[in-house]
Amino acid sequence: MLAQYGPVPEISITFDPATRCYGFSTRLPGMRPHWMIDTFTSLEDVMRWVDPWRERVWEEPGDADESRILVSRRREGYPIRTSSGNSGRV
Numbered sequence: 001m002l003a004q005y006g007p008v009p010e011i012s013i014t015f016d017p018a019t020r021c022y023g024f025s026t027r028l029p030g031m032r033p034h035w036m037i038d039t040f041t042s043l044e045d046v047m048r049w050v051d052p053w054r055e056r057v058w059e060e061p062g063d064a065d066e067s068r069i070l071v072s073r074r075r076e077g078y079p080i081r082t083s084s085g086n087s088g089r090v
Contacts, residue, residue, distance in 0.1 A: 010070050011071040012061070014038060022046040029073075043069075 009026045016023065017037055023038025024046055040046040050056075056072040 001058050011056065011059075011072045012068045013043070013046055013050070014067045015043075015069050016067070023051050026050075 007029050010018075011013075012033075014023045014025065016083055019038070019044075021038050022040040022043055022045070023036065025033040025036040027033040027035075037049075040049065045052050051058075051072070055075050057074050057076055058070045058072050061068040061071045
């Protein structure tokens with residue numbers, strides 16, 4: 001496992017009902033997505049691609065975006081930055 005320096009990319013898992021394909025996009029906090037693929041035939045396939053070691057923390061997104069079905073903003077056990085600038089472990 002590589003050491004993580006800097007912000008952890010946010011990954012969003014999406015589903016397009018028109019094509020019946022799952023996909024994902026990645027972005028750094030506060031930036032536009034810089035990687036998007038939507039050609040997976042199952043949720044399991046896309047999860048194996050974006051999180052092969054199952055180290056990310058996944059949650060359901062808010063109701064504002066219906067195309068996203070899961071989102072990950074952090075990894076388990078990695079330091080996080082608090083508002084005071086201190087880092088802690090999750």
